[in-house]
Amino acid sequence: MTSAAEAAEAAARRSYGKLVAILAARTGDVAGAEDALSEAFGAALADWPVRGVPATAEAWLLTVARRRIVDAVRRRQQDDDASRHFALLEELAEPADANALPDRRLELLFACAHPGIDRQAHAPLMLQTVLGFDAGTIASAFLVAPAAMGQRLVRAKAKIRQAGIGFRVPGPAELPPRLDSVLEAIYAAYAEGWTDGGGADPRRRNLAEEAIWLGRLVAALLPGEAEALGLLALMLHAHARRAARRDARGEYVPIAAQEVSRWDAAMIDEAEGLLHRANAFASPGRYQLEAALQSAHSVRRAGAPVPWAAIVGLYDALQALSPSPVTALNRAVASAEVQGPAAALAALDALGSDARLRDYQPYWAARAELLARAGHAAQARAAYERAIGLERDEAVRRFLQQRAALL
Amino acid sequence: MEYMLLIHSDPTGWASLTETQRAQGLAAYGAYTEALRKAEVLRGSNRLRPADASTTVRVREGKTEVLNGPFIETREQLGGYYLIDVTDLDAALGWAARCPGASHGSVEVRPVWAM
Numbered sequence: 001m002t003s004a005a006e007a008a009e010a011a012a013r014r015s016y017g018k019l020v021a022i023l024a025a026r027t028g029d030v031a032g033a034e035d036a037l038s039e040a041f042g043a044a045l046a047d048w049p050v051r052g053v054p055a056t057a058e059a060w061l062l063t064v065a066r067r068r069i070v071d072a073v074r075r076r077q078q079d080d081d082a083s084r085h086f087a088l089l090e091e092l093a094e095p096a097d098a099n100a101l102p103d104r105r106l107e108l109l110f111a112c113a114h115p116g117i118d119r120q121a122h123a124p125l126m127l128q129t130v131l132g133f134d135a136g137t138i139a140s141a142f143l144v145a146p147a148a149m150g151q152r153l154v155r156a157k158a159k160i161r162q163a164g165i166g167f168r169v170p171g172p173a174e175l176p177p178r179l180d181s182v183l184e185a186i187y188a189a190y191a192e193g194w195t196d197g198g199g200a201d202p203r204r205r206n207l208a209e210e211a212i213w214l215g216r217l218v219a220a221l222l223p224g225e226a227e228a229l230g231l232l233a234l235m236l237h238a239h240a241r242r243a244a245r246r247d248a249r250g251e252y253v254p255i256a257a258q259e260v261s262r263w264d265a266a267m268i269d270e271a272e273g274l275l276h277r278a279n280a281f282a283s284p285g286r287y288q289l290e291a292a293l294q295s296a297h298s299v300r301r302a303g304a305p306v307p308w309a310a311i312v313g314l315y316d317a318l319q320a321l322s323p324s325p326v327t328a329l330n331r332a333v334a335s336a337e338v339q340g341p342a343a344a345l346a347a348l349d350a351l352g353s354d355a356r357l358r359d360y361q362p363y364w365a366a367r368a369e370l371l372a373r374a375g376h377a378a379q380a381r382a383a384y385e386r387a388i389g390l391e392r393d394e395a396v397r398r399f400l401q402q403r404a405a406l407l
Numbered sequence: 408m409e410y411m412l413l414i415h416s417d418p419t420g421w422a423s424l425t426e427t428q429r430a431q432g433l434a435a436y437g438a439y440t441e442a443l444r445k446a447e448v449l450r451g452s453n454r455l456r457p458a459d460a461s462t463t464v465r466v467r468e469g470k471t472e473v474l475n476g477p478f479i480e481t482r483e484q485l486g487g488y489y490l491i492d493v494t495d496l497d498a499a500l501g502w503a504a505r506c507p508g509a510s511h512g513s514v515e516v517r518p519v520w521a522m
Contacts, residue, residue: 143497143500143501143504144496144497144500145496145497145500148496148497358445358446359442359445359446385437385438385441386438386441386442386445387438388434388435388438388439388442389435389437389438389439389440389441389442389443389445389505390442390505391505392504392505392509394507394510397435397507397510398431401431401434401435
């Protein structure tokens with residue numbers, strides 16, 4: 001690759017979202033901003049090898065992209081209110097000040113996760129507009145058909161433009177629910193990356209890391225929001241254990257059996273620091289509680305036993321804050337460590353009627369494990385069988401088969 | 408809506424497995440089939456015999472040709488299928504990802520014309 005092409009690629013990696021945010025903030029047209037920017041990158045690939053890479057690559061790209069938008073707006077001009085467009089043209093024609101490119105990515109994130117947009121489109125839209133992921137990669141990560149994902153993204157961008165969804169960080173009154181949507185979308189992106197346990201799929205491994213990157217961006221831009229810090233802490237805690245989730249032969253290792261020496265100590269320390277900072281705001285939320293749960297497991301680093309009673313308490317707090325069958329399931333599993341498998345099985349029986357858990361692999365795996373510990377081998381075997389049939393990951397499937405064989 | 412999950416894989420991969428691994432693989436398919444059944448989405452399923460047991464027929468200009476083997480020459484061969492009935496494509500993709508065949512070969516998800 002030529003150095004000019006490398007420079008263009010580096011600029012794309014570094015500044016894609018930043019430039020889309022700046023371009024779309026004024027027009028509200030995300031798709032138009034992306035088109036203009038992709039044309040600008042095309043122009044860079046033609047121009048830079050001949051005339052050299054400009055000192056301020058981002059400003060160059062921004063200027064070219066703005067010109068494209070101005071052209072596009074001019075073409076549409078007769079259809080719409082002319083005076084509004086003249087004002088827009090003037091503003092877009094302003095030369096880019098390379099030293100003072102505003103960072104409007106946070107505004108872009110809020111627009112992408114606006115409650116007026118289909119919830120399922122939030123995370124994909126952020127990945128595309130802020131990080132430059134293509135629709136095919138996003139579709140594959142979220143297990144959605146590429147055509148459907150493409151449509152979902154097109155519809156969401158049209159909604160931003162047509163409904164006039166503003167590019168702004170909401171004021172104090174609106175911020176909490178809107179921030180929830182942004183954090184939820186980032187977490188959804190992380191969770192999709194995390195499900196690829198082996199880290200074999202580079203696109204997915206990338207997804208988890210990019211979600212952490214978005215989490216860092218939000219935490220840096222909103223340092224006073226405890227939940228933003230909590231989410232980042234949660235993702236870092238989980239990510240710190242990624243190397244320990246498989247052994248040398250690629251076999252699945254459950255958290256209790258993981259070698260703590262394979263956990264990323266620096267990442268855990270950073271997570272603990274963030275959680276500490278978040279706690280100082282005395283406004284507990286879902287992500288802080290989930291990060292605290294991860295933190296409770298990390299005490300094993302110091303050779304301390306896992307504080308199961310505290311974990312059960314954290315799940316109770318989480319369940320009170322945002323009830324979910326998955327939280328109830330996890331609470332029941334943790335309670336087995338305190339009260340024994342019989343009590344936990346009774347709790348699981350109570351959950352069994354929930355349709356949302358019927359085809360949920362962790363429910364059946366947990367049930368199998370508890371039944372085995374309570375001495376009900378035949379029932380445990382049947383539950384393992386169900387879990388195996390529902391699992392996506394081959395290594396986890398093998399692990400469950402081995403557990404069942406031990407009965 | 409009905410979807411056909413078509414499992415394509417390279418049979419040499421299966422042949423190179425040890426006896427234990429093969430038993431484990433079959434058990435995984437058994438568990439998967441059972442999970443589909445319990446979820447009440449399974450309409451039908453079959454494992455196909457190896458492609459070298461296949462014979463292909465085609466008629467061109469009135470002449471019948473009978474060919475030994477499958478019509479298409481690829482390393483990956485159709486090894487079996489599941490016919491499932493789920494709400495939409497995303498649900499079908501979710502089940503396809505759980506199919507043991509997706510871990511080695513590939514699972515093609517085809518919507519079925521409604522009759």
